[in-house]
Amino acid sequence: MKNSMFNTSVVSSAALIAATLSTSSAFAEEKSWENIVKQAEGQSVYFHAWGGSQEINRYLQWAGKELKAQYGVDFNHVKVTDISETGSRLLAEKAAGKSDGGSVDMVWINGENFKSMKDNALLYGPFVSTLPNWQYVDKSLPVDSDFSEPTEGLEAPWGVGQLVFIHDTQSLNNPPTSYTDMLNYAKAFPNKLSYPKPPEFHGTSFLKSLLIELTDNDPSLAKPVSEADFEIVTQPLWNYLDEFHKVAWRGGKQFPAGTAETIQLLDDGQLDLAITFNPNAVFPLKPAGI
Template sequence: MKKLLSTVGLAATVFSTSSLLSTSAFATDWQEIEAQAEGQTVYFHAWGGSQEINRYLQWADTRLQQQYGVTLKHVNVTDIAETTTRLIAEKAAGKNTGGSVDMVWINGENFKSMKDNALLFGPFAESLPSWQYVDKSLPVDVDFSEPTEGLEAPWGVGQLVFIHDSESLYNPPQSFSEMLSYAKAYPNRLTYPRPPEFHGTSVLKSMLIELTDNDPALAKPVSEAQFDAVTAPLWKYLDEFHKVAWRGGKQFPAGTSESIQLLDDGQIDLAVTFNPNAVYSAQASGKLEESTKAYAMQYGALSNIHFLAIPWNAKSSAGAQVAINFLLSPEAQSRKGDINIWGDPSVLSSDYLTGSAQNTQQFKSVAEPHPSWQAAIEKEWLKRYGS
C-alpha cells in the first residue's frame, strides 16, 4: 500500500509552508483517504470557456461518483485570479477550515500568489498513487520557473498555437513580424483575445519573447527599470498592429472560444488556443471546418504545464485528493488526451496511455517568463489599450 507523509514529515511540512493544515487530512494510508472522501462534494474552480472541457469534467464527475462516491462540482470561472482573491479574503477572515473552494486549476502567477500567501494544502502531489505514471522528464516540479514543492499536481501540457483555414490562408504568418506585415496588407483580419484573459496575455508574452529574442531578464523577477526597457518593442509593435487589427484594435475577442467562432464565421484569419490539439476536437464537434489547421510560430510555442491544487482550508480535502488522483490516472488522462474529446496533451508517460492520447501533437517549446512579468504586462496593456 502506498504510504503518505509520516508524522515527522508532516510536522516539518506544516511549519515550513506556514500553512494551517488539518492533520486528519494527511491520512497515513491511501485507503483511509478514500474512506474519508466518500460522500464528499468537491467544489472545483476551473476555467469554463470550452464546451469540450466542460463535458470532460461532467464525465469525470460521473466516474468519481461511481468509483469513489465523490461528487465533482465544476465552478465555472473566467479567471482563476477571482478564486485567489476569494481565498485571500477567507485567510484574512481567519476561515482556516470549511472553505468554499476544494480544488483549483492553476498555474503561473496564480500559483505563485497562492503559494506566497500560504493558501495551499500540501505537499501532496508525490503522495498520490497516480504519481507513478507521471512523465518526470517534463518540468512537472516547476511552474513558470517557480518550484511547485508538491503543492500542485501536473494535469496537462499547454502550448500557444494559432489556427487557420488552409483553404483561405494557405501560408499563414510564421512570426509576429510577418503577422504585422499581413495585418497591414489585409486590415481588419487579425486580432487576439483581450488581456487579462490568459490567452490574450499569452499572445503578448509570446510577442515579447520573439521581439526581444527572449531577453534573459524575462526569466527573472521583473523590476520597474527592466520592465520599461524590455517591453518597449512590444508597445511599439502593438501601436502599429492595433491600427490595422480587427475593429481597429478598439475591440477584442473575450477568449479563445470567441476567437475560434470568429474564424469559423470568416471574420478573422487566425484564432488562438493553448491546446495544440483543440482544432481536432473543434472539428469533431462541428465548430471548425476540416480544412483548419494548428501551427506554432517559427520561434516556438509558449509552453507550460497546468496544474491542480487544493486550498489550505478546503472542506473536502480528502475528496480533492481522490479527484486529482483520478484525473491523473491512465483512464482519465487517455480520455482527456483523445483528440475527439479534449486533446489536451498528457503529463503521463506514453506507455500508460491509450488511443490518440499517445500521439497528441506538440510543437517546439518556449518557456514561460517569470510569473511576475504577467501581472506587469497586463497592467500596462490595460493602461494603454484597455479603455
C-alpha cells in the same frame, strides 16, 4: 471551412490543479494512499474550474461519475468565469478565520492566480509527491514553475496546453510561422488579425509568447523584474505592438473577449487567425460547421 492549426513561438503551459487549505484535514498526518482513499469515501469535493468549454465540462462530468462509482466520492464542478473570483473567496474565508471546511477544495489555476494564492498562503502543500501518478509526470516539462513562480509542490499538472493558432486552409494556405511573419501579414492584409484583450489569459499568453520570440528568450524573462532592465528588455514588444495595432482588427481599438470570440470571428471571415491553448480545439468545431 477547413480548419487547421499551427504553433509559433509558443509558450508551453501546464494546466494545474491546486489543493486549498480547506482540504488540509485530509492530509494533516502522513498517511498511505490507501488510507487516504478510505477516508475519502462518502466525502464531497468541490472543484472550482473554468466552465467555458463544453468538452472539458463533459470530461469532468465523466470523471465525477467514475469517482462516485470507484471511490464513493461526490465530485462537484463549480463553474467559474474568472478563477480570481475563487481566490477572492478563499481570501475572504481566511480573513474570517475559516481554515478548515471551506467552500473550495481544489482549483484549476493559472500562473497569475497561483502566485496570488501562494503569496497569500491559501494553498495546501506540498502535496504532489503523495500522488501515486506523480511518478508518470514528464519532469522535462515546466511543472516545477508557473509563470516563472516556483510551484514547490503546491500544484499538480492535469494536462499540457500550447499556444496555437487556427486558420482556414481554404482561404489561408500558407499562414505566418513567426511573429515577424505575422506583422508582415497584418500589414499586407489589414484588419484581419487580433488577439484577446489582456488580462484574459489567452491575450496575456500571446504577449508573453511575442516577447519571448522578439527577445530570443532573454534569460532575464525568467527572473524577478528589474526596473533597470524592464524598459530595455520589453522595448521590442512595445515597438511591435505599435506597428501591429495600426493594422490589426478594428485598428487595434477593440479586441476579442477570448478564444471563443476569435474562433467565431474566424468563422465569420472577420479574422484570419483564431487563438487557443487546446491543440484539439479544432476537432469539435468541424461537426458544427465552423
